[in-house]
Amino acid sequence: MKILKSFGFLLGLPLILLAWWWLATSGAPNFFVPTPAKLVTTFVETWFGERMLTDVLPSIMRLVIGVLAAIVLGIVLGLAVGLNRTLRAVTEPVFEFFRALPPPVLVPVLMLLVGINDGMKVAVIISGCIWPVLLNTIEGVRSIDPVQNETSRSYGITGFSRIRYQILPSATPTIMAGVRQALSIGLILMVISEMFASSSGLGFTIVQFQRSFAVPEMWSGIVVLGLIGVALSFIFQWVQRRVLRWYHGLKEVENAV
Amino acid sequence: MTQVTEPSTRAAVKAKASRAPSKGLPKWVLGLIGIVVFLGFWELMPALGVVQAKYLPPASEVIAALATDLGLTAFWVAVGDTMLAWAIGLAIAVAAALVLGLVIGMSPFLRRFTNSTIEFLRPIPSVALIPLAVLLFGIKIESSLLLIVYACFWQVLIQVLYGVADVDNVAMQTARSYGFSYAQRVRDVVFPTMLPYLMTGIRLAASVALILAITAELLIGSPGLGKEIALAQSGGAISGMYALILATGFLGVAINGVTRVVEKRVLSWHPSVRGEATA
Numbered sequence: 284m285k286i287l288k289s290f291g292f293l294l295g296l297p298l299i300l301l302a303w304w305w306l307a308t309s310g311a312p313n314f315f316v317p318t319p320a321k322l323v324t325t326f327v328e329t330w331f332g333e334r335m336l337t338d339v340l341p342s343i344m345r346l347v348i349g350v351l352a353a354i355v356l357g358i359v360l361g362l363a364v365g366l367n368r369t370l371r372a373v374t375e376p377v378f379e380f381f382r383a384l385p386p387p388v389l390v391p392v393l394m395l396l397v398g399i400n401d402g403m404k405v406a407v408i409i410s411g412c413i414w415p416v417l418l419n420t421i422e423g424v425r426s427i428d429p430v431q432n433e434t435s436r437s438y439g440i441t442g443f444s445r446i447r448y449q450i451l452p453s454a455t456p457t458i459m460a461g462v463r464q465a466l467s468i469g470l471i472l473m474v475i476s477e478m479f480a481s482s483s484g485l486g487f488t489i490v491q492f493q494r495s496f497a498v499p500e501m502w503s504g505i506v507v508l509g510l511i512g513v514a515l516s517f518i519f520q521w522v523q524r525r526v527l528r529w530y531h532g533l534k535e536v537e538n539a540v
Numbered sequence: 541m542t543q544v545t546e547p548s549t550r551a552a553v554k555a556k557a558s559r560a561p562s563k564g565l566p567k568w569v570l571g572l573i574g575i576v577v578f579l580g581f582w583e584l585m586p587a588l589g590v591v592q593a594k595y596l597p598p599a600s601e602v603i604a605a606l607a608t609d610l611g612l613t614a615f616w617v618a619v620g621d622t623m624l625a626w627a628i629g630l631a632i633a634v635a636a637a638l639v640l641g642l643v644i645g646m647s648p649f650l651r652r653f654t655n656s657t658i659e660f661l662r663p664i665p666s667v668a669l670i671p672l673a674v675l676l677f678g679i680k681i682e683s684s685l686l687l688i689v690y691a692c693f694w695q696v697l698i699q700v701l702y703g704v705a706d707v708d709n710v711a712m713q714t715a716r717s718y719g720f721s722y723a724q725r726v727r728d729v730v731f732p733t734m735l736p737y738l739m740t741g742i743r744l745a746a747s748v749a750l751i752l753a754i755t756a757e758l759l760i761g762s763p764g765l766g767k768e769i770a771l772a773q774s775g776g777a778i779s780g781m782y783a784l785i786l787a788t789g790f791l792g793v794a795i796n797g798v799t800r801v802v803e804k805r806v807l808s809w810h811p812s813v814r815g816e817a818t819a
Contacts, residue, residue, distance in 0.1 A: 292652045292653055292655070292656070293656045294656070295653055296653055296654055296656065296657045297656060297657055297660070300657070315675065315676065369564065369570060372567045372570035372571060372574075373570045373571065373573055373574035373577070374574050375571055375574070376571040376572075376574055376575050377574050377575060377578045379793065379796075380789050380790075380793060381789070382792075383747070383789055383790075383792030383793040383795070383796050384785070384788060384789035384792055385750055385751040385754040385755070385788055385789075385792060386751065387751065387754055387755040387758055387759075387766070388754060388758070388766070388769060388785045388788055390758070391758075391769060391770065391773040391781060392781075392782070392785065394773075395595040395596075395773070395778065396591060396595055396596060467663075467665065470665045470667075471665050471666075471667050471751070471755070474665065474667045474668065474670075475667060475755060475758075475759060478667075478670065478759055479758070479759060486667075489668075489670075489671050490670075490671060492671065493671035493672075493674055493675055496675075498675070501671050501672070501675070502672075504668075504671070505668045505669065505671070505672065508664070508665055508667075508668035509663075509664035509665075509668060512663035512664045512665050512668075513660055513663045513664070515663065516659075516662075516663035
């Protein structure tokens with residue numbers, strides 16, 4: 284009974300929305316909105332075939348490479364800058380400016396500097412995603428409890444092991460918040476870079492459908508992007524739960540006291 | 541427990557930070573040095589031939605182009621268009637998210653009932669809606685609004701839901717037993733608890749709204765700075781393009797600054813702001 288109830292809560296609203304969509308479209312055909320059945324068949328026809336290999340997977344590869352590179356670069360640079368007070372003060376205004384710069388404007392710039400190729404799309408993703416990771420790492424390192432710093436100093440923990448065992452763990456909760464922002468920016472930039480200048484990829488294909496008024500195909504492309512977004516968010520939550528298990532445990536203990 | 545210990549560690553950090561500058565240069569001088577070094581690099585890169593000057597003009601040229609732009613009506617019209625889409629989109633998103641968030645958040649049934657749908661719709665990137673926007677609205681401002689409202693709505697809604705969930709149970713039960721009406725409970729119990737969360741949501745949404753306003757203009761061609769950037773790029777006015785990009789960056793810095801000030805003003809009564817100097 285309890286399982287049934289939670290299933291009801293999980294699927295109730297989605298089913299109602301689906302039924303509503305089905306009722307609204309099956310009576311009078313609407314040019315802009317396909318029926319659910321039509322969308323499903325179009326979705327399967329359009330994406331499960333050659334297109335999976337030529338458009339979807341390359342786009343996802345570029346996204347993964349770009350985001351991972353941005354995370355690694357952001358954390359390494361962030362540690363270097365965050366640990367040095369002078370460097371932090373010197374770089375702060377410039378970094379704040381780049382963080383505030385809307386990342387999509389980087390697409391035309393990198394198109395000029397790199398040219399139109401895969402490297403440009405990865406470069407766009409890296410240069411847009413790095414700022415939240417970098418600035419959150421700096422912030423995380425800066426706000427480490429001074430008692431911790433002094434403790435590791437008096438125990439003679441320095442260099443790499445200090446970074447590995449004291450600094451990185453204390454900064455991880457802040458870094459993860461940056462990674463979360465970087466993921467959604469990365470997905471946006473993947474689509475934009477392909478819509479702006481490309482002849483393949485998810486973004487290009489969807490715009491192509493829209494320009495040729497292939498409305499059900501266009502909707503199926505929107506569904507693909509949505510599914511990628513949902514998948515990314517689930518992966519992120521899973522990773523975060525693993526990486527920050529100790530942190531959530533600590534918070535629970537602190538709150539219980 | 542954490543509430544009590546945190547201010548003391550923060551005070552310690554602050555004491556350290558205020559002691560630090562006496563050792564070296566003040567912070568703003570260091571920041572200025574950083575900006576000068578950055579501009580110097582930018583100036584030298586094309587001069588030394590690291591990149592071609594026609595792809596990356598020197599900083600001086602771009603800043604001169606920006607200065608000319610500042611005197612042009614067309615530039616300010618574009619800024620106005622961008623900010624108009626930004627403001628309308630943000631206002632619609634915040635209003636809708638606030639009302640829905642309060643209604644859903646205050647009912648445990650609705651919270652469970654809508655959870656799966658919200659978790660599914662939230663991560664859908666709003667740029668996926670670009671083709672739909674073009675099909676429905678073409679290059680009108682509504683295209684920008686559709687993207688901005690969709691993206692900002694979830695940012696604010698989630699924060700409002702967190703905020704409502706954070707309401708103290710005892711306070712709520714007290715209000716109930718004193719016979720507070722629904723409206724009174726919202727105004728006097730839920731709203732003050734939720735306000736810091738709401739402000740965080742608005743601050744995040746404000747910068748997201750700018751990103752999507754520029755994106756829509758860049759890709760769809762609705763009026764604004766993004767469209768000017770695309771035009772300058774395809775027209776080969778490269779230093780003009782960089783000048784416009786600088787302008788969008790300054791717009792972003794200004795929006796961040798203003799939202800932070802507003803947040804601090806609105807929450808000046810709240811312990812999290814009263815306890816420390818910087819939010």
